[in-house]
Amino acid sequence: MLGALGLTPEHEAVYGVLAGRAQADLAELGEALQVPAATVEATLSHLMAFGLVKSTPDGAFAAAPPAIALGAMISERRAELRSAELALVTLAEEHRKAMAGRTINELIEVVTGVEAIRHRFAQVQHAARTQVRSFVTRPFVAVPPGANPVESQLVAQGVRYRVVIDQPALSEPGVAAETSVSLRDGVEVRVTESLPMKLILADAELALVPLTATAGEEPGAVLLHRSGLLTAMDALFEIVWRHGYPLDASALGDLTAEDAREADAPTALDRKILALLLAGLTDQAVAGQLDLSLRTLQRRLRHLMDLAGVQSRMQLGWYAARHDWA
Numbered sequence: 001m002l003g004a005l006g007l008t009p010e011h012e013a014v015y016g017v018l019a020g021r022a023q024a025d026l027a028e029l030g031e032a033l034q035v036p037a038a039t040v041e042a043t044l045s046h047l048m049a050f051g052l053v054k055s056t057p058d059g060a061f062a063a064a065p066p067a068i069a070l071g072a073m074i075s076e077r078r079a080e081l082r083s084a085e086l087a088l089v090t091l092a093e094e095h096r097k098a099m100a101g102r103t104i105n106e107l108i109e110v111v112t113g114v115e116a117i118r119h120r121f122a123q124v125q126h127a128a129r130t131q132v133r134s135f136v137t138r139p140f141v142a143v144p145p146g147a148n149p150v151e152s153q154l155v156a157q158g159v160r161y162r163v164v165i166d167q168p169a170l171s172e173p174g175v176a177a178e179t180s181v182s183l184r185d186g187v188e189v190r191v192t193e194s195l196p197m198k199l200i201l202a203d204a205e206l207a208l209v210p211l212t213a214t215a216g217e218e219p220g221a222v223l224l225h226r227s228g229l230l231t232a233m234d235a236l237f238e239i240v241w242r243h244g245y246p247l248d249a250s251a252l253g254d255l256t257a258e259d260a261r262e263a264d265a266p267t268a269l270d271r272k273i274l275a276l277l278l279a280g281l282t283d284q285a286v287a288g289q290l291d292l293s294l295r296t297l298q299r300r301l302r303h304l305m306d307l308a309g310v311q312s313r314m315q316l317g318w319y320a321a322r323h324d325w326a
Contacts, residue, residue, distance in 0.1 A: 005073045007050070014043045015052055018063035025060040109223040111208075117142040117221045120208055121200060124223070125150045128202035131160040133237050135199040137169050141210070141219050145178040152185050161187040164237070164244050166195040171285035176276065183247060190244025191279040199233060207233045245279050266304060266325050273300055274320050277313075 002012045017032050018024060029044075030037045044061055047053040052069045053061050063069075111120050121143050125132050132154065155161055163182065170176055170191060183189055198210045207224040224230045266274070269290070276286045287297045305311070308319040319325070 002070070005070070005077060010039070010043050011047055011050075011052075014040060015047055015063055018053060018061060019066060021063075023056050023060040023062040029061070108225075108227075108229075110220060111223055112218050112220045114142045114219060117208075117210065117219060120221065120223055121148075122150050124200055124202045124206050124208045125154060127206050128154065128159050130203055131162065133162045133199075133201040133241075134164070135195045135197060135237070135240070136163060136165040137195040137198055138166075138172065140169075140172075142221075145172070145175050151182065151187065155186045162237075162241060163187055163189045164192055164195065164240050165189060166192055167280040167285075168194070170276075170279060171281050171289070173288065176289040179247065189247045190241060191247060192240055192244045193280055195240070196236075199237065201230075201233060201237060204230065204234050206230075209233070247279060248275065266307070270300055270304055271325060273297065274304070274317075274325055277301075278317055278320070 002015075003009075007015075013033055014029060017029060024032070026037045026040055026044075029040045033040065044053055048055070050069075050073070052064050054064060056062055111117055125148075132151075151161060161182075165175075165179065170179065179189055199207060201207045205226055207230050209222045209224065211220040211222060224233065272290060273286055276289060277283075281289070283294060283297055286292075287294045290297075292300075301313070301316070304320075304325075305313075305316050308316055308323075310316050310319055
């Protein structure tokens with residue numbers, strides 16, 4: 001818990017025992033923690049240097065008040081982080097100026113290998129200050145579904161995520177469930193029929209574009225810095241985003257099969273079916289995502305058409321959109 005302040009688990013354990021007592025000597029601490037007295041003594045030495053522990057006149061030890069001692073350490077770390085942020089701004093501006101005069105070869109970096117691509121993928125996201133935008137399509141080579149913990153971290157920090165996923169990728173096993181988790185975290189997701197490439201953009205400063213690799217070849221990607229090509233990627237994303245179908249977390253919900261009993265209104269399962277169909281998935285793909293038989297899926301659709309009083313899938317889609325069924 002206190003690792004961010006430079007304290008080890010041993011430091012935290014000794015301080016935690018002392019914080020719950022008025023004072024304790026070496027023997028008492030060793031007995032409470034089940035460690036040798038020499039180890040406790042070495043840990044206490046470090047804690048005293050940090051100002052977290054003080055010795056008492058009778059040779060025992062007492063914890064400094066956490067609100068004061070730890071508060072001071074937290075304030076110091078905040079000041080250090082603020083200095084680092086200011087340094088980042090200065091270095092980023094210097095880098096931008098330097099990049100302005102570089103050749104096209106210097107503005108494009110080729111990255112090869114799964115690990116290197118995965119590392120750059122995380123770095124590009126961490127470089128974003130306001131938003132991350134991405135295209136998600138098959139195949140999943142370096143970063144499979146559910147293998148991007150950076151997304152949830154940055155969304156929690158206020159970075160906006162906009163993702164376009166194509167229908168073939170959304171049809172892959174488990175992808176709709178992962179997409180549902182992202183939606184609940186606050187990621188904005190839209191679906192399109194197909195995508196020309198994979199892509200991830202950090203603001204308008206960096207982009208990573210995986211390269212098409214033939215069987216047996218090592219995968220590669222291109223890292224683009226601010227340039228005309230990066231501007232084109234920026235524009236391409238916005239065009240595709242405008243024409244994508246928005247997915248909604250409440251409609252997808254927890255993508256598991258539910259009771260499909262007949263009802264006079266759409267059930268939660270019906271809403272999931274409609275949301276995935278309106279996103280462009282085939283009946284077979286929707287049935288697979290929701291762990292339904294194809295026959296059950298088609299029976300639910302027939303029931304929905306009867307409820308809506310329509311005769312075709314297209315009419316059902318229009319009715320569902322107008323009546324907030326999906």
